[in-house]
Amino acid sequence: MSLVIEVHNLSKKFGRFQALESLSFQVEAGDFYGFIGPNGAGKSTTIRILLGLINPSSGSVKVFGQAVKVNQNDLLQRMGYVSSEVAYYHGMTALETIEMAAKVHGHVDPKEIDRLCKLFDVQKEKQVQDLSFGNRRKISIVTALQHQPDLIILDEPTSGLDPLIQKNFWDEIVSRNEAGATIFISSHNLAEVQKYCRNAAIIRNGQLIEAGSMTELVHNTAKRVTIHGIDQLPPIEGDVKDLIIYENSVSFLYQGSMQAFIEAIHLYRDQIVDLEIANPELEEVFLHYYHLEGGMTDDRLQ
Numbered sequence: 001m002s003l004v005i006e007v008h009n010l011s012k013k014f015g016r017f018q019a020l021e022s023l024s025f026q027v028e029a030g031d032f033y034g035f036i037g038p039n040g041a042g043k044s045t046t047i048r049i050l051l052g053l054i055n056p057s058s059g060s061v062k063v064f065g066q067a068v069k070v071n072q073n074d075l076l077q078r079m080g081y082v083s084s085e086v087a088y089y090h091g092m093t094a095l096e097t098i099e100m101a102a103k104v105h106g107h108v109d110p111k112e113i114d115r116l117c118k119l120f121d122v123q124k125e126k127q128v129q130d131l132s133f134g135n136r137r138k139i140s141i142v143t144a145l146q147h148q149p150d151l152i153i154l155d156e157p158t159s160g161l162d163p164l165i166q167k168n169f170w171d172e173i174v175s176r177n178e179a180g181a182t183i184f185i186s187s188h189n190l191a192e193v194q195k196y197c198r199n200a201a202i203i204r205n206g207q208l209i210e211a212g213s214m215t216e217l218v219h220n221t222a223k224r225v226t227i228h229g230i231d232q233l234p235p236i237e238g239d240v241k242d243l244i245i246y247e248n249s250v251s252f253l254y255q256g257s258m259q260a261f262i263e264a265i266h267l268y269r270d271q272i273v274d275l276e277i278a279n280p281e282l283e284e285v286f287l288h289y290y291h292l293e294g295g296m297t298d299d300r301l302q
């Protein structure tokens with residue numbers, strides 16, 4: 001399988017601030033890849049480097065096997081990008097803005113513009129400065145998709161979109177992925193990432209903390225255990241977090257040996273009426289990583 005994105009030892013400094021540090025990950029052709037991390041983790045900075053909008057301080061970035069800066073124009077023809085913030089030239093309508101972007105690409109089918117505008121309910125004749133945030137975001141989605149890119153990079157694409165448009169958006173992105181496009185998405189909506197992405201990377205303070213398949217990310221961390229019939233935590237050896245004690249049940253995240261767990265709950269075998277062991281939601285996995293020692297401290301100013 002060929003690689004569409006190769007990020008190797010990438011570092012970026014803004015003055016004395018180390019925004020990215022030795023970041024490495026790869027995205028294969030046809031993947032649906034999630035890029036997650038809290039505010040300020042370095043997601044947009046990485047994406048801007050991938051697009052050649054800013055330069056790395058060190059390390060290398062390749063897209064479709066080519067150095068981004070060397071072949072930027074050719075590469076951008078094959079990429080579609082929805083940025084986290086949208087700004088357009090005032091005095092132009094939504095349609096004029098979309099058509100201007102189409103001219104830059106040079107090979108956009110007007111019927112496709114029309115289809116996408118209908119799908120996302122774009123207010124074509126309104127001036128961009130008069131549009132709401134969500135309606136401006138729709139322009140950015142149409143301009144990112146209209147030229148049938150092979151790589152679609154989405155930075156917080158659904159923020160500001162109403163639920164109906166969000167659904168249309170995901171249907172469209174899934175069908176583009178099924179047709180062969182590679183999707184790279186940064187999002188704070190972890191339910192969304194878990195639902196659609198096959199692989200993901202988690203970054204914190206500019207560093208990669210985990211990357212792998214969505215199944216591995218969710219399975220290799222703690223399990224969510226709920227025991228019905230008792231109202232105290234059995235003496236389990238292992239890592240127990242996020243304990244919630246209800247009137248007649250306990251629920252917690254457990255990471256440790258299953259044998260130790262079974263031995264501990266065996267002591268309560270006469271009281272236990274039901275037992276649930278589930279993989280946590282991605283949101284719980286995310287919190288697990290961010291509450292590791294030192295997780296929230298940001299000491300990147302040097």
Ligand SMILES: Nc1ncnc2c1ncn2[C@@H]1O[C@H](COP(=O)(O)OP(=O)(O)OP(=O)(O)O)[C@@H](O)[C@H]1O
Nearest residue numbers: 014017019037038039040041042043044045046084
């Ligand atoms: N041009 C810049 N000059 C100085 N610092 C910057 C610049 N751009 C980004 N940063 C800093 O780099 C860090 C990473 O920013 P970035 O926008 O990549 O984070 P993010 O993960 O996309 O966050 P969010 O989820 O809030 O969008 C932040 O602390 C930000 O303040």
